[in-house]
Amino acid sequence: MANLIRSAKSSCDWDDNELMAYNIMFTAIPAHQFFPQETDVPLTLVGLDSGLTKDEVSSYAQVSPATFHLLARLHFAMDPRQAEYEPVIVSLASEVLDRFGFQKRQTCLFREYTIPLLICDDTNQVACISVCLVSDPSNSLLVLLAAKTLMGPSNVEACMVAGAIATYQFNNNRRREMGLHPLDAMTMPCITMVGTRPAFYLVPVTKALSEAVISGQFPSDRTEVLKCEVASDHDGGMEVPEYRRVAFQYFVAFQSLAQSHWEKFLSFDQVLLPPTNYHTD
Template sequence: MSTFLRTAKSASDWTNSELSAYNIAFDDMSPNDFFPPFEPSVDHLDPAILSSPPGDTNSAISDAAASYLGYLSLVTRATDHNFVVDFAAETLKLLGFNEPCTTVVTRYSVPLSICGEENHVAQADVSLIHNNPNVVLMVLVQDKSTPSNRCNAGAQVVAAACITINGTVPTFYLVPVTTELGTAVATGRYPNSPTVVSKCAIAAAHVGMKDIEYRRIAFKRLLAFKTLAKSHWLPQSERV
């Protein structure tokens, strides 16, 4: 509603109040409704990555598999948030997100204009950037919310991400950033048209990708999201 208070905030400070202030809502969808109808194959991946435990020290596995499983071991055992960022970046690279003319980068600040102020950013833990010129195609943000503030995690996603990752469990979003919404955020005004963000959470074992079966499912969902995201970002990247 137009009576909601709107102030200039960086993306990490957004709460559910900002969602209401900018007429934004979530539509929780099942994987069958969210993703394309075909299921991508993961047979091209190193079998050891699909079937070995985190940190496997078997000398018979490839260096690439040992490296990835090492990242997985760190993120499943440690509390350092940086390990989650590094693991997420390695996962996107493993699944081929860094195609020609695109680069996976970490800790990229996306500039934002909010309520007439231009000195704000969306801090993306991992970004996929089209190289010439630089266009941000996709961003991933680590979900650092706690049980006491989990309601605000979605608000920060609207401002800053297409994927969040909680440990090794991804959640996917399609955010239709229209001209009306962009203008509303930049000027601090209420948009008349609602913005409905599609959201898909993947049920997981409590250990996430440490579980071999869930790891395979997560890889397939990430590959499916790459195809889905391309259908939204390709027209933009081809225009530049």
């Protein structure tokens, strides 16, 4: 494996072969281990509209407009005529992130976001992210969400990891442009949404992993991605009120957890590098 050379691929073409080639593995852990105590644990929906977990459409008149919009998108996503239309799932995912506080002052959600991915010395590849949280004014990327319909979920995690690596490269390039030192590691908070079932991840991207991807080589150090799936005894996804309640609790907790990680690479109080290409008479 040490001399394995990969070909340049955009993120949408990544699959399990890329994960093996770059020595990346997933470890599933329960919520009480995934979410530290400083986040919203025990998981709760306190302070949120109780209508979020209602099932009957007739009750929508009693909920806030924001809650109505989210539930309407959820039911639209479950329409058999729309369920396999990926933009519907992307729209639902974006609405959920906005509803649960990811989009705040100086952070913006963007759909279908494209990030340059330097891989195998090819500068023409990209990572395509279904929904991306971007900071303003630094334009650093904070949270990634990869969405798929139920018909094509097989490579969603591999695509997400490629996006996390591209984000590491992008954020460090932004740091250089701002006169800051690049970081040796960033933990990227990520989410996948397959149909209406979300899963949550912490993807640690290091300089060594990024350089291995850039050169197409097998890295000696393994990258362990932590994964937390929504605990449920029910079939289906967020269309089921019992599952939806738990999933929404996870989104609330993940917002705090994600922020604790992105703040580490948004700390712009480091010593500035000396200016380059600057001349005085």
